[in-house]
Amino acid sequence: MRVLVTGGGGFLGGAIVRQLLARGDRVRSVSRGSYPELARLGVEHISGDLAEAAVAETAVAGVDAVIHTAAKAGVWGDHADYRRANVDATRHLLDACRRQGVRRLVHTSSPSVVFAGHDLAGVDESVPYPPRHHAPYPATKAEAERQVLAANGPQLATVALRPHLIWGPGDHHLVPRILARGRAGRLRRIGRRPCPVDTVYIDNAAAAHLLALDRLALGAPCAGRAYFITNGEPRPLWDMVDAILAADGLPPVRRTVPTGLALAAGALLEGVWRLLGRRDEPLLTRFVVRELATAHWFNIDAARRDLGYTPIISIDEGLERLHTWLTTHTPY
Numbered sequence: 049m050r051v052l053v054t055g056g057g058g059f060l061g062g063a064i065v066r067q068l069l070a071r072g073d074r075v076r077s078v079s080r081g082s083y084p085e086l087a088r089l090g091v092e093h094i095s096g097d098l099a100e101a102a103v104a105e106t107a108v109a110g111v112d113a114v115i116h117t118a119a120k121a122g123v124w125g126d127h128a129d130y131r132r133a134n135v136d137a138t139r140h141l142l143d144a145c146r147r148q149g150v151r152r153l154v155h156t157s158s159p160s161v162v163f164a165g166h167d168l169a170g171v172d173e174s175v176p177y178p179p180r181h182h183a184p185y186p187a188t189k190a191e192a193e194r195q196v197l198a199a200n201g202p203q204l205a206t207v208a209l210r211p212h213l214i215w216g217p218g219d220h221h222l223v224p225r226i227l228a229r230g231r232a233g234r235l236r237r238i239g240r241r242p243c244p245v246d247t248v249y250i251d252n253a254a255a256a257h258l259l260a261l262d263r264l265a266l267g268a269p270c271a272g273r274a275y276f277i278t279n280g281e282p283r284p285l286w287d288m289v290d291a292i293l294a295a296d297g298l299p300p301v302r303r304t305v306p307t308g309l310a311l312a313a314g315a316l317l318e319g320v321w322r323l324l325g326r327r328d329e330p331l332l333t334r335f336v337v338r339e340l341a342t343a344h345w346f347n348i349d350a351a352r353r354d355l356g357y358t359p360i361i362s363i364d365e366g367l368e369r370l371h372t373w374l375t376t377h378t379p380y
Contacts, residue, residue, distance in 0.1 A: 050074045051261070052111040054098060054141065055118030056091060057083035059220050060156065060211070063254035064115055065091060071258075078107040079118060098137035101144070108144040113152040113264075115257050116141055116196075119189065121221065123336055124321075124329040127184040134188035135195070142199045142206075150204065154260045155196040157208040159276060159346060160186035165338045169244070172347040173274055183335040193274060200272030205264050208274040209256055209351075212344065215292070216250030216366055217373030226289055230298045234331075237286050238340040239307040245285040246278035246345040249366035252359045253277060259355045275351040279359045279366075282345035288363075295371040310337045 051068055055061040056077025062085075068075050069089060077086055078094040086093050096103035098118060108114065120133035138155070145153055162168065163186060164178035177194075181187035193208045200206040215222045229235045248256075256277045263270050283291075290300035305313075314334040321330045351357040361369070 049112040050076065050110065052076045052078065052107055052114045054078050054107070054114070054116045054137075056086055056093070057081055058117060059218060059250065060214055060253055060257075061115075061117040062086075062218075063250050064117065064257050065089065067251075067254050067258055076107065076111060078103065098140055099132045101140045104137070104140035104144040105147070108141065108148045108150055110148075111150060113154070113261055114141065114145060114150060115154045115156075115261060117156040117257075119156065119192075120185070122185055122329065123183055123333050125184060125327065127187070130184035130188040131191075134185075134192045138192040138195055142195060142204070146199075146203050151266065152261065152264045153196065153199075153204060153206045154257055154264065155193065155206065155208045156257070157193040157196075157210045157274060158186065158189045159210045159212045159344065161190035161193055161210070163339070163344075165342070167243070167343040168346065169343045170345060170347055173276065173350055182338060183333070197272050197274060202266065205266045205268060205271040207260050207264050207270045207272070209260055209277050210274060210346075211248045211253040211256065211277040212346065213245070213247040214250055214253045215247055215370075217370055217377075219250065223292060223370070226292050227296050227298065230293045230296075230301070235289070235293075235301045235303075236310075237301055237304040238310050238337055240304060241341070242284040242286075243341065243343040244282035244345045245288060245343065246276075246280070246282045247288060247363070248278045249359070249361045249363065251361050252279060255360065256351065256355065256357050259357055263355050270354040273350075273354070275355060275357075276346035276348050277351055277357065278346055278348055279361075279363055280348055281359075281363050282343075283363070285340065291363075291367055292370070295367050296374050307337065307341045310341070 056065045076092040196206045314332045317330040
């Protein structure tokens with residue numbers, strides 16, 4: 049196949065690109081940045097912003113399928129920026145697929161689209177969207193996911209995947225944040241509840257996208273549906289954080305802050321940041337506190353059944369791979 053991977057220069061997008069190439073597919077990528085490593089792999093690259101309809105049209109022309117991983121992530125920022133990157137870009141991509149006759153689109157969503165600030169313990173895809181979200185990222189990702197699922201029909205088959213906390217060698221988001229704060233002594237446990245949390249190793253997350261691509265067709269069981277994607281190995285959140293720290297030879301997190309105090313600190317810092325007009329992320333936000341103080345683990349039976357998904361790399365093996373990578377690469 050000839051597959052368009054949006055955000056192919058990113059952590060997840062890059063892993064998907066490599067797996068597609070390894071099995072013989074031809075790949076095109078589109079993103080706002082320039083990625084020489086994609087050119088070295090033989091990937092056709094288009095530089096541009098998918099929030100512009102013309103860029104989406106050019107990117108989609110001549111491909112058989114689309115895997116849409118590009119998004120604006122984060123826990124802080126202007127809602128309009130998130131909407132442009134996550135909602136407008138997705139809408140233009142869907143419109144371009146219909147005009148160009150592309151039959152399949154796999155969308156990378158997020159479990160945060162159903163997060164209402166309390167525990168998500170073993171839930172499946174029947175859990176509803178909350179009446180309100182606590183940050184622009186989950187709000188706009190939920191709107192984009194709705195668009196994608198509503199677009200499923202006789203012209204275009206769509207599916208949305210919700211990978212939770214992707215990590216592994218080469219990660220540019222979760223692992224470096226944990227390690228940087230660990231080195232600086234700025235990590236604190238939030239509350240004393242042992243909240244189980246699901247994560248997903250990068251190779252498993254990428255493989256799930258290829259499985260969805262291959263199973264997706266007009267009228268297929270997975271068409272028009274969303275799926276949680278995890279390693280299926282929930283662990284207490286701070287055990288997982290300590291394991292990532294240990295992979296880089298750092299000590300575990302010992303200090304604890306009460307949840308109520310952390311929420312108050314987050315609210316104060318958010319207010320200060322708004323007052324100063326700062327665009328960088330505050331040291332703590334209420335959204336982050338709620339994420340760290342609640343359980344997040346998911347039933348992935350639907351992905352196993354409809355996509356044939358089975359996590360191949362366990363958390364323990366992934367941690368070994370991460371340790372090896374950290375000892376042979378320049379530290380974050």
